[in-house]
């Protein structure tokens with residue numbers, strides 16, 4: 001390896017020319033016809049440097065075998081050669097280690113996450129004096145990047161985007177990314193986007209059948225909503241952030257999605273009711289399920305596999321498990337019983353606001369009050385809810401999450417419909433999960449709804465233990481701005 005030259009450490013701006021260096025190497029001049037033979041004979045004695053064609057650096061250090069080979073072969077001459085390399089020769093990590101102060105090079109910050117052409121870094125305090133130099137090196141060494149930013153500590157607590165400062169390149173925060181076969185345009189400085197969630201986005205979308213109606217309560221710029229619509233689902237998607245709402249509209253056009261995606265800009269709690277009302281008012285009926293696949297004789301499995309069974313049965317995925325795919329969808333490849341119900345509402349609600357989505361679950365209480373006749377088979381007709389959350393408990397996170405959900409909803413989840421899926425670790429003692437469960441009939445048809453929360457005390461909830469409180473009072477949710485639906 002040619003080491004980077006010794007340069008003055010601790011510079012605040014990058015001087016590329018400092019890296020230009022010349023090394024003297026020994027070379028063998030050989031007839032072209034002997035190339036393969038020589039390469040084989042010299043093996044690891046040859047100079048192996050990225051971007052540099054092989055030469056021999058020093059016969060002194062060569063093995064006896066190589067020295068013998070050179071001596072024996074006529075036509076080989078040893079020459080001296082000069083090799084000049086520059087800044088381009090070394091990786092970002094090598095450059096940073098050469099140039100940052102000695103005491104902070106052990107964890108030289110050469111890793112970053114990308115969103116389209118933007119690289120975002122999380123620089124520790126000790127690297128901040130050198131942030132522009134670090135940004136420049138990252139830009140130089142990654143030709144697909146045009147912008148390098150550093151995430152500051154503060155996050156917009158409601159809309160979940162980070163404050164960022166430009167380290168190098170263009171101040172252009174409008175990125176374009178691809179995920180799940182869809183294109184997304186977004187302003188990274190004003191909306192939430194996390195490429196690390198792509199597996200979770202795909203997992204849920206895979207769970208939906210093309211004939212399902214899906215309600216995404218905190219949709220961001222649409223990473224669940226767009227692919228689900230493209231799949232054929234009827235999707236109602238909402239985000240409180242007006243900028244996310246605008247990008248959802250734009251991304252709908254970008255992905256050529258037509259009428260099966262309705263977009264709202266409301267508080268999630270209001271949206272849940274509004275979406276259910278609007279879907280019903282629209283006269284929505286489940287599209288007929290596709291005919292069962294024709295399985296040719298002699299072919300096992302076949303390409304067009306039937307949809308997964310209708311109810312999840314698993315209870316818990318422990319934190320360290322690899323992500324699992326749940327089978328929760330309600331329709332199947334043959335005309336299903338669900339197709340024949342006259343009342344049709346959403347098959348799935350998605351609530352990805354892990355810091356507080358559980359607080360919004362009281363909106364489901366009494367959501368279908370008085371509709372028992374329309375919903376004769378609640379276990380088939382009531383929606384599945386997929387609610388993201390955090391848990392700091394490494395032992396029994398399923399119990400922790402389930403109890404918090406039940407406390408907010410004021411009733412019990414039906415054991416056989418509950419599944420907790422581990423999504424990712426967000427901090428050493430904090431994991432993100434998605435709890436999926438079918439909305440229980442006792443909560444859906446409840447006659448005491450959460451609007452009373454502001455005026456009533458909570459004794460029944462605390463006292464009731466395992467029974468449903470007669471007057472349910474959930475925790476006071478955080479104050480959120482109210483906005484009108486712009487649709």
Ligand SMILES: C[S@@+](CC[C@H](N)C(=O)[O-])C[C@H]1O[C@@H](n2cnc3c(N)ncnc32)[C@H](O)[C@@H]1O
Pocket residue numbers: 158159160192193194197217218219220221222223224238239240241244266267268269352353354480
């Ligand atoms: C963690 S992000 C997830 C966005 C998207 N589902 C995704 O997976 O990328 C949470 C989203 O909830 C939105 N949000 C925050 N408070 C909300 C509320 N009260 N009602 C609806 N959306 C809200 C934020 O603007 C943000 O886009």
